[in-house]
Amino acid sequence: MGRERERERERERERERERERERERERERERERERERERERERERERERERERREREGERERRMTEREGDRGREREKERERGMEGGREREERENERMRERERERERERERERERERERERERERGKTDEREKKSERECETGGGAGREREVERETSSSREREA
Incomplete structure (x- = not known):
């Protein structure tokens, strides 16, 4: 229950x-x-x-x-x-617009010229770096050029001995 x-x-x-x-x-x-x-x-x-x-x-x-x-x-x-003032004013406005556009184009051209100059500077810098590297290799006797030079010196001294 x-x-x-x-x-x-x-x-x-x-x-x-x-x-x-x-x-x-x-x-x-x-x-x-x-x-x-x-x-x-x-x-x-x-x-x-x-x-x-x-x-x-x-x-x-x-x-x-x-x-x-x-x-x-x-x-x-x-x-x-x-x-005729309306037409003249319109022509003056158009001329001002054309002049502004020419000025913008001249500015773009100046910017392109500056960019080309910067590019030439970079290239000159790279050339200078290559020349400096080459000079350093010559001074330190590094690189394949130095090995050939040593071989030439060795072979010419052997020739003198013989």
Whole structure:
């Protein structure tokens, strides 16, 4: 009789543990749904920022286009009034732009020349290094040249002895 009640209590405790595990799984699913909602809100904020950025760019583009249109209308008005100043001013602006471009090209050419000069300096340095190395070998008697020189001296002294 007592063992039966004990087994019943054990089964009840097991059912309670199972219900607790189920509640924990449900809480975890709820946390996951909340994380997903947060990710969705973040994606929505990102889309909103992107939309605003495109609007600003569009507005900037529209203003630039309007200004271009205003300039065109202004030139047209000047022509209508018989003012050639607009064309002259435009020609002066174009000439200044061409002059700036020529100056940039001259600067690029000067930079290329400086680079060529640096390259020549490096080459000269390498040549100087090779010459110094060769001189050091001669002074220290190093290298194959010295061996040939010793052989020549030896053979000529043998010839004298003979």
